Amino acid sequence: xxxxxxxxxxxxxxxxxxxxxxxxxxxxxxxxxxxxxxxxxxxxxxxxxxxxxxxxxxxxxxxxxxxxxxxxxxxxxxxxxxxxxxxxxxxxxxxxxxxxxxxxxxxxxxxxxxxxxxxxxxxxxxxxxxxxxxxxxxxxxxxx
Numbered sequence: 455x456x457x458x459x460x461x462x463x464x465x466x467x468x469x470x471x472x473x474x475x476x477x478x479x480x481x482x483x484x485x486x487x488x489x490x491x492x493x494x495x496x497x498x499x500x501x502x503x504x505x506x507x508x509x510x511x512x513x514x515x516x517x518x519x520x521x522x523x524x525x526x527x528x529x530x531x532x533x534x535x536x537x538x539x540x541x542x543x544x545x546x547x548x549x550x551x552x553x554x555x556x557x558x559x560x561x562x563x564x565x566x567x568x569x570x571x572x573x574x575x576x577x578x579x580x581x582x583x584x585x586x587x588x589x590x591x592x593x594x595x596x597x598x
Contacts, residue, residue, distance in 0.1 A: 478578075479575060485570065495551065515568065518556065549575075
């Protein structure tokens, strides 16, 4: 059997809230407290808008396979009467997550074992571009 060549990219960050040019980020870990119950990660620094959030279960307690899930904000009707879909509960202040066990061998998706979750939040648009919802489109070298 022939092996398929793959490329793997990675980055490492210390637990910290900081910036890379005009991009704000925060890397961190929860305590050993995340279960099937909603758990709120409170960001330590300031994001003007809800950041993109990448997270994964960092510990392994118990024998069942599990997935990290974002809690969902309910669907709402906007001012124009349009039904807006449910969205992940991620705000500029934090995010709500929980762990769900797979249910192939059991109907119970509860995960009572507490786990640690590592996360990386990132948002573009600080400084003169902070009021732009989707971040900066200016080139880094274009500054006067």
